[in-house]
Structures are given as C-alpha cells and as structure tokens.
Amino acid sequence: MSRPRIRVAAYVIRYRSxxxxxxxxHVGMPDAGTQVPAGGVLPHESLERAVLREVAEETGLTEVxxxxxxxxxDSPHPDTGQPRRTTFFQLTVHxxxxxxxxxxxRGDGEDAGLxxxxxxxxxxxxxxLADAQDAWLSRVD
Numbered sequence: 001m002s003r004p005r006i007r008v009a010a011y012v013i014r015y016r017s018x019x020x021x022x023x024x025x026h027v028g029m030p031d032a033g034t035q036v037p038a039g040g041v042l043p044h045e046s047l048e049r050a051v052l053r054e055v056a057e058e059t060g061l062t063e064v065x066x067x068x069x070x071x072x073x074d075s076p077h078p079d080t081g082q083p084r085r086t087t088f089f090q091l092t093v094h095x096x097x098x099x100x101x102x103x104x105x106r107g108d109g110e111d112a113g114l115x116x117x118x119x120x121x122x123x124x125x126x127x128x129l130a131d132a133q134d135a136w137l138s139r140v141d
Contacts (some may be wrong), residue, residue, distance in 0.1 A: 004083035006075065008051040009038035009133060010138055012064055012091045013123075019140070020120035021131065022093070024059060025103065027115040033130025038086065039111075051089045058111060058117045060103040066091045071136040078131055090134045 012022035026032040041050040100119035
C-alpha cells in the first residue's frame with residue numbers, strides 16, 4: 001500500500017452577527033463544486049505553514065491566523081482512490097474585508113492560472129461542500 005499524500009484544509013471563519021465560512025468555486029468549472037482552501041504539504045513544510053500558504057494561494061488572503069487543528073481525515077481521493085491524510089484547521093480573519101471577490105492563482109502549482117470566486121457564507125451551511133470538506137465543521141468553535 002502506498003503512503004498517503006499529506007494535505008491540509010482550511011476552515012477560515014469570519015465572525016460577524018453569525019459565523020461565516022470562506023468558500024470558493026472554480027470559475028468555468030461548475031462540476032468542481034464549492035470548496036474550502038486545501039492542498040498538499042511541501043517537503044519540510046509544517047502543517048501550519050502549509051495551511052496559511054494554501055489560503056493565500058487560493059484566495060489571496062494573507063491576514064489570517066491559525067486557531068487550531070480540528071481533525072485529521074484519512075480518506076482516499078474521490079477520483080483516483082489514492083490514499084491521503086488531510087489535517088483540517090480552524091483559522092480566523094478580520095471582519096472588515098470584502099464579502100466576495102475573484103482571485104487569479106499565480107505561481108507554478110497545480111492551480112496556477114485558475115480563477116476562483118471566493119466568498120463568505122453563513123454557518124451552518126445550506127449546501128454541502130465538494131469532497132465532503134464540510135465533514136468536520138461541527139468542531140469549529
């Protein structure tokens with residue numbers, strides 16, 4: 001059996017009158033579904049550094065803070081079946097930012113060149129997230 005791909009996922013929470021979760025959709029790729037920032041951990045990168053990098057790469061937000069890890073999920077990739085281990089983190093962001101924006105991914109990673117439509121949505125969620133990324137939201141403070 002192959003070793004799992006090590007990943008992180010970010011529940012970025014903004015607290016207003018009710019908590020709101022940062023999500024995004026791939027522009028021009030509706031089948032990808034609504035997601036939270038997530039991705040692989042680079043060699044010699046800490047999980048905390050990786051989750052902050054993924055949030056910045058996929059949404060452009062850099063003024064976020066890690067609150068705590070909330071779960072470790074061992075589930076295979078839904079398309080390839082390859083093993084993966086994802087650590088889900090709760091993060092927080094200031095309340096005075098935009099409610100919605102588009103972000104163009106730069107760099108040389110697998111998401112480079114993609115455009116994401118980012119937004120904050122109220123919790124609890126009305127619509128499920130892609131790849132069961134909402135499975136651990138009940139653990140958010």
